[in-house]
Amino acid sequence: MGEEITAWERVKIARGNTRPTSLDYIGKIFDKFLELHGDRVYGDDGAVVGGIAEIENIPVTIIGHQKGRTIKQNMKRNFGMPNPEGYRKALRLMKQAEKFKRPIICFVDTPGAFCGMEAEERGQAEAIAKNLMELSSLKTPILSIVIGEGGSGGALAMAVADEVWMLENATYSILSPEGFASILWKDSKRAGEAAEIMKITAKDLKDMKIIEKVIPETISEKIEENQEGETLEAQTVLLPTELTIENMDSLAKEMRIQILEFLHQYKNKTIEELIKMRYQRFRKL
Amino acid sequence: MPFTAKETKRNEKAKDIMNQQPQVPEGLFQKCSKCNEIIYTEDIIANYHICPNCNNYFRVSPRTRLSMVLDEGSFQEWDKDLPISDPLNFPGYITKLERLRAASNLDEAVITGEGKLNGISVAIGVMASDFLMGSMGEVVGEKLTRLIEGATKRRLPLIVFSCSGGARMQEGIVSLMQMAKTAGALKRHDEAGLLYISVLTDPTTGGVMASFAMLGDVILAEPGVLAGFAGPRVIEQTIGQKLPEGFQRSEFLLEHGFIDKIVKRSRMRAVLSFLVASCGEKKLEENEALFNEEDVD
Ligand SMILES: [Zn+2]
Numbered sequence: 001m002g003e004e005i006t007a008w009e010r011v012k013i014a015r016g017n018t019r020p021t022s023l024d025y026i027g028k029i030f031d032k033f034l035e036l037h038g039d040r041v042y043g044d045d046g047a048v049v050g051g052i053a054e055i056e057n058i059p060v061t062i063i064g065h066q067k068g069r070t071i072k073q074n075m076k077r078n079f080g081m082p083n084p085e086g087y088r089k090a091l092r093l094m095k096q097a098e099k100f101k102r103p104i105i106c107f108v109d110t111p112g113a114f115c116g117m118e119a120e121e122r123g124q125a126e127a128i129a130k131n132l133m134e135l136s137s138l139k140t141p142i143l144s145i146v147i148g149e150g151g152s153g154g155a156l157a158m159a160v161a162d163e164v165w166m167l168e169n170a171t172y173s174i175l176s177p178e179g180f181a182s183i184l185w186k187d188s189k190r191a192g193e194a195a196e197i198m199k200i201t202a203k204d205l206k207d208m209k210i211i212e213k214v215i216p217e218t219i220s221e222k223i224e225e226n227q228e229g230e231t232l233e234a235q236t237v238l239l240p241t242e243l244t245i246e247n248m249d250s251l252a253k254e255m256r257i258q259i260l261e262f263l264h265q266y267k268n269k270t271i272e273e274l275i276k277m278r279y280q281r282f283r284k285l
Numbered sequence: 286m287p288f289t290a291k292e293t294k295r296n297e298k299a300k301d302i303m304n305q306q307p308q309v310p311e312g313l314f315q316k317c318s319k320c321n322e323i324i325y326t327e328d329i330i331a332n333y334h335i336c337p338n339c340n341n342y343f344r345v346s347p348r349t350r351l352s353m354v355l356d357e358g359s360f361q362e363w364d365k366d367l368p369i370s371d372p373l374n375f376p377g378y379i380t381k382l383e384r385l386r387a388a389s390n391l392d393e394a395v396i397t398g399e400g401k402l403n404g405i406s407v408a409i410g411v412m413a414s415d416f417l418m419g420s421m422g423e424v425v426g427e428k429l430t431r432l433i434e435g436a437t438k439r440r441l442p443l444i445v446f447s448c449s450g451g452a453r454m455q456e457g458i459v460s461l462m463q464m465a466k467t468a469g470a471l472k473r474h475d476e477a478g479l480l481y482i483s484v485l486t487d488p489t490t491g492g493v494m495a496s497f498a499m500l501g502d503v504i505l506a507e508p509g510v511l512a513g514f515a516g517p518r519v520i521e522q523t524i525g526q527k528l529p530e531g532f533q534r535s536e537f538l539l540e541h542g543f544i545d546k547i548v549k550r551s552r553m554r555a556v557l558s559f560l561v562a563s564c565g566e567k568k569l570e571e572n573e574a575l576f577n578e579e580d581v582d
Contacts, residue, residue, distance in 0.1 A: 113495075115515035115523045120533055123543055124514035125494040129468060133500055136469035137476070152452075153464060153495045153514075160465050174452050174461045183454050198457050199373055208372065210458055282469050283430070285423075285462040 005169070007204075008195040011177060013169040014148045015111075018244045021080075022049055022064025022107035025147060028252035029259065030055050033062065038089060042122060045086030046076040047110070050093040052102070055256065058263055061097035063090045063158060064107030067148070080149070081114040084127035087157050091131050098140045103263055106144040106158040111176065113154030128157040135160035136282070137275050141266035143259065145215075146170040146202075162266065162278050165213040165258075166202035167251075169243070172211070173200040210285070215255065219247040317341055333550040342507060342550065344487060347396040347411035350446055354554050355400035355409070362398040364431050370423035375455040381417075391416050393424045394449070397432040399441065403558040405565060407444055408436035414448040414488070421493055422453030426463025429497065433470035442480040442561045447498040450516075451491020464496035471500050480564040482557060485512045485535070485544065503560055504544045506535040507553075552580055 005013070013019070026033050030053040037044040050063040067080035090106075097104045113124055135142065135157075142161040150159065150172030159172075166172060174180070177195040182188035199205065202214040219242070243251065266274070315326050320339035329336065333353060334343040345353070351360050371378050386392055394416040399408050410432050412419045421429075429445070436443040452460040474481060483501030485494075488511040495514050498504075506512065513533035521528055531537055538544045548556045 113514065115519045117520060117524060117528065117532070120513050120515065120520065121541055123499075123541070125512075126499045126543055128495040128514070129464075129497070129499040132465050132468035132496055133472045133475075136465065136472045152461060153492055156461055156465060160469075172458060174454060174457050180454055197373060197375065200458070205458065208458070210462065279469050279473075282462060282465045285459060285466060 006192075006196065007171075007198070007201050008177065008192040010169045010201055011171055011191075011195050013243075014171045017069055018242075019148055020243065020245050020248050021067050021069075022109055022147065023066060024245050024248065025107055025145075025252060025255065026053065026062055026064065028248060029256045030060075030062070036093060039085040039092055041085065041088055043083075043085045045078075045083050045089055047078045047080050047082040047114070048086035048090055050089060053105075055263070056260060058260075059100075059102050060263070061093055061102045061104045062107070063093055063104065065110040065155075065158065067109060078114060080110045081112060082110065082154060083114050083116070083119045084122040084124050087113075087127035087131050090158060091127075091134055094135065094138060094142075098138050101140060103141040103143070103266065104138075104161075105259060106142065106161065108144055108146040108150050108155045108158050108172075109148035109170075110151050110154045111149050112151035113157070128153050131157040132160055136278065139271045139275065141263070141269070141274060142278075143262050145255070146172050146211075151176065160278075160282070162274065162281070163212040163262065164210070165215055166205065166211050167215050167243075168202055168217040170202055171200040172202075172205055173198055213258075215251070215258070217243050218250050218254065219243055220250040318343075335550060342487065342509060344414050344448070346415070347391065347413050347446075350411045350486075351396070351400065351409070353550070354444075354557060355402060355407075356404065359401035360398055360409075361400065362396060363435065364397060364428050366392050367424050367427055370456060370459065372423070372459045373455065373457045375457075378455045385416060389413075389416060393428065394419045394421070394453075395425045395428050397428045399435075402444075402554070402561050405558075405561050406439075406441055407561055408432050408439075408441045409444045409446075411446040412448045412486075412493075414486075417453065418450035419448045419493070420450050420453035420460070421463050422456040422460050423463060425453070426460075426466050429463075429467050430470045433467065433474050437470070437474045437477050437479065440477065440479060442482070442564060443474060444482045444484065444557060444561075445497060445501075446484045446486055447489045447493050448486040449489055449491065449493035449498075451493060461492065464492050467497045468500060471497055475502075480561065482560055484548075484553070484557075485510050485538075487511055490514070490516050499543070502564075503546075505546050505548045505553075505556065506538060506544050507550060508535055508547050510535045512538060548580075556580060 033053040035051040049066045053060050053062045065080045066077050068074035068077040144159040144161040144164045146166040152175055177191040178188045181190040181194040205211045206214050314323050316323055317336040319341035322338040334345045369382050391413050395410055395412045397410040410429055481501050483498050483504045485506040489498050511533055517528050535547045
């Protein structure tokens with residue numbers, strides 16, 4: 001069924017305002033979560049959340065891009081577009097995870113790193129570059145899951161991982177289709193066409209071996225009772241396009257199982273093995 | 286001044302190469318794009334491709350750059366003519382690359398290899414701004430990664446002259462992955478205790494700036510270089526206002542603490558020589574570079 005959705009439709013789904021955000025997944029998948037703040041240099045970036053969580057008594061570090069739903073939330077979250085301090089906070093927490101031997105789980109969901117004056121003044125390029133370099137040899141397992149938009153270097157700075165997974169309708173790209181069309185064809189209105197050619201869907205990226213896993217966006221069966229007390233399945237079959245906080249439970253449950261599998265599998269690897277495999281993962285691309 | 290004598294010789298040699306490359310048009314005279322002055326092409330070449338009238342830095346081709354920096358005749362190219370990559374089957378991309386390869390004396394937007402700097406072996410990469418705006422796709426990433434890995438294996442200091450519009454759009458996500466690939470290779474070079482000098486030249490933006498260009502032990506820039514994560518037009522669109530004069534230029538980067546030094550083209554070889562010698566066992570024979578008052582800010 002998912003096959004019928006076009007790449008451009010998935011772009012719109014991935015950007016959807018009601019789609020679950022990093023904090024929604026963190027709340028549903030993990031048993032406990034303590035958020036930690038600040039980059040210790042300049043500030044605390046609302047577009048990136050991070051902290052320590054527990055899953056079946058295993059402590060993990062979690063980092064995620066964070067989007068808002070309302071205008072007010074997005075003022076704080078900057079629409080999920082981090083400034084340099086967001087990347088520096090992420091790196092600080094990742095280094096902490098390495099020190100205390102906690103695996104790292106990243107949720108990727110950003111249109112891209114913020115393109116503003118202050119971002120340049122505080123070294124956006126340096127912050128991203130540093131993350132790429134440090135993550136390449138961080139001595140703890142890293143799993144990145146693209147849950148919505150994986151926009152360019154701003155996404156990659158949290159996806160130099162041992163495995164990268166994507167939700168079925170998430171996208172991961174060099175640039176937005178609008179930007180791509182505007183650069184290569186001088187016409188941002190051809191974004192739909194660009195989306196089809198850019199290979200940005202989970203399936204395309206799995207085929208290209210850029211990612212390891214596609215997570216189907218199964219949604220919780222919506223069972224309702226009618227007034228006579230008969231149980232009937234909801235008349236409208238929800239499309240995967242309509243993943244929301246209300247129906248994300250079965251997906252979150254499945255993600256929990258798969259994350260636990262990842263943690264158990266990577267627990268047995270030596271650090272040398274881990275770093276070597278991570279290097280090779282990007283080296284072959 | 287032993288450098289000056291050598292430089293002159295090098296520049297004479299550079300003239301032959303210059304005849305084929307587009308930045309300085311063929312012919313006896315040329316109009317400076319900045320001050321509009323008509324100048325002898327020969328005077329520009331003798332002046333490190335800088336306008337003698339207004340000090341405007343003309344962009345130089347990678348081979349000219351190598352001839353200005355390395356010991357004469359010491360450059361040996363690595364990994365030329367790697368196969369073209371077209372992961373998106375992007376319409377017209379292969380034809381465009383083949384045409385560019387034929388028209389320029391470049392196989393891609395970067396030249397890599399080894400050479401000597403005052404007798405000391407270095408691994409060196411130089412990007413070409415006029416090859417698809419110096420954008421980084423798989424071949425550029427692969428050549429640079431092989432350069433870095435080769436330098437790590439042979440324990441060579443590494444120098445990369447960047448100039449790039451960023452990631453190569455036509456190769457999609459594969460271009461993005463080159464940022465992680467080069468950064469990972471640099472981490473190993475770093476852990477091996479080796480020196481990496483990044484030199485920013487005009488312009489360096491996007492995926493190149495947000496990966497290997499900002500990861501040097503020492504980061505240098507030519508004067509007036511535009512370097513940043515987002516291009517000025519993108520920022521202006523995002524914030525809805527004009528950027529101030531000098532925003533994202535070398536002087537701005539120095540002021541904000543992102544580069545170590547602005548180095549004039551005429552002093553680049555001397556400064557690089559000093560840095561390379563200071564991080565290795567072999568000392569410079571001609572270490573006057575250190576005491577040149579031009580290099581003290
Ligand atoms: Zn001039």
